[in-house]
Amino acid sequence: MATESEVFDDGKSITSMPPPYNEISTPASSTVANSVQCTGSRLPLFSFLQNKYKQTQAKLTKTKQTEAVLSHIHDIVSVPNFIPIAPIVNTCTAALLPAEFSDLLQSPNIEGHTAMYWAAVNGQREAFSVFAAHILKFSSVCSSDLCLACMSTSNHALFMQLNLGHVINSKDESLRHFLGCPPDEVQVHDKGDRMGKNQFVACFHIRMFQKRLHTAGELGIEFVAADMDEYGGFSFIWGIMGGGALGSVFLILAFQLIQKLHL
Numbered sequence: 001m002a003t004e005s006e007v008f009d010d011g012k013s014i015t016s017m018p019p020p021y022n023e024i025s026t027p028a029s030s031t032v033a034n035s036v037q038c039t040g041s042r043l044p045l046f047s048f049l050q051n052k053y054k055q056t057q058a059k060l061t062k063t064k065q066t067e068a069v070l071s072h073i074h075d076i077v078s079v080p081n082f083i084p085i086a087p088i089v090n091t092c093t094a095a096l097l098p099a100e101f102s103d104l105l106q107s108p109n110i111e112g113h114t115a116m117y118w119a120a121v122n123g124q125r126e127a128f129s130v131f132a133a134h135i136l137k138f139s140s141v142c143s144s145d146l147c148l149a150c151m152s153t154s155n156h157a158l159f160m161q162l163n164l165g166h167v168i169n170s171k172d173e174s175l176r177h178f179l180g181c182p183p184d185e186v187q188v189h190d191k192g193d194r195m196g197k198n199q200f201v202a203c204f205h206i207r208m209f210q211k212r213l214h215t216a217g218e219l220g221i222e223f224v225a226a227d228m229d230e231y232g233g234f235s236f237i238w239g240i241m242g243g244g245a246l247g248s249v250f251l252i253l254a255f256q257l258i259q260k261l262h263l
Contacts, residue, residue: 065095069095069096070104070109072089072091072092073105076088077119077124086130089131101134102136103139106141107141113145114141114146115131116146117146117148143162154224154225156188156223156225163183165223171216171217172215172218172219172220175212175215176212179212186202186223187202187205188223188224189202202223202225
């Protein structure tokens with residue numbers, strides 16, 4: 001039989017007591033830490049998916065904005081006497097970056113041609129001027145399209161204004177820049193004859209003619225004109241004027257038929 005001293009023995013009582021609080025809490029804190037660590041490992045994946053979603057939504061929004069702007073541009077260049085142009089264009093430029101709007105105007109996205117082409121062909125002068133003010137630099141695609149527009153409408157004035165002519169003689173071009181020579185002038189006047197056909201008269205004003213001719217050997221000027229053929233169709237003409245060498249004034253006017261349409 002255990003004595004009273006054995007029942008209340010201090011040594012035995014201590015060994016049978018619960019472990020200290022710190023020892024109990026240690027495994028729990030370890031579990032919490034592991035849980036936090038596991039949750040933390042999922043954060044990069046969640047962040048990646050969230051960013052991917054935002055990027056997709058941004059692309060969809062940009063696509064819708066571009067389509068809306070292109071629709072406005074199409075209306076401007078296709079509807080006769082479309083008004084008001086400036087407020088609509090301002091709305092378009094607010095939706096896109098300047099470079100994006102410039103590229104959109106110069107892309108062949110309206111029946112295979114650029115907005116600038118249709119503005120020129122349809123005689124939308126105000127639209128053409130407003131669009132041109134937002135073009136940072138004319139691309140080669142847009143320049144070729146505008147050259148075609150000038151030929152199809154026999155618009156020599158616009159052809160010269162936009163400087164769409166090719167460099168016929170690179171030596172003369174360099175010399176003209178070196179001399180500070182102003183651009184040559186060409187005036188094309190359409191006239192009708194008694195046979196009912198169209199005729200044109202081209203007047204050339206060549207700057208520093210003899211000096212350039214003596215140095216470069218030949219000169220060339222491009223212009224656009226049109227005549228009416230016997231079938232009632234328009235023949236679009238691209239002309240080059242060349243000069244002889246050694247100061248001799250031999251002017252040869254050569255015409256090359258570029259395109260022929262029958263109405």
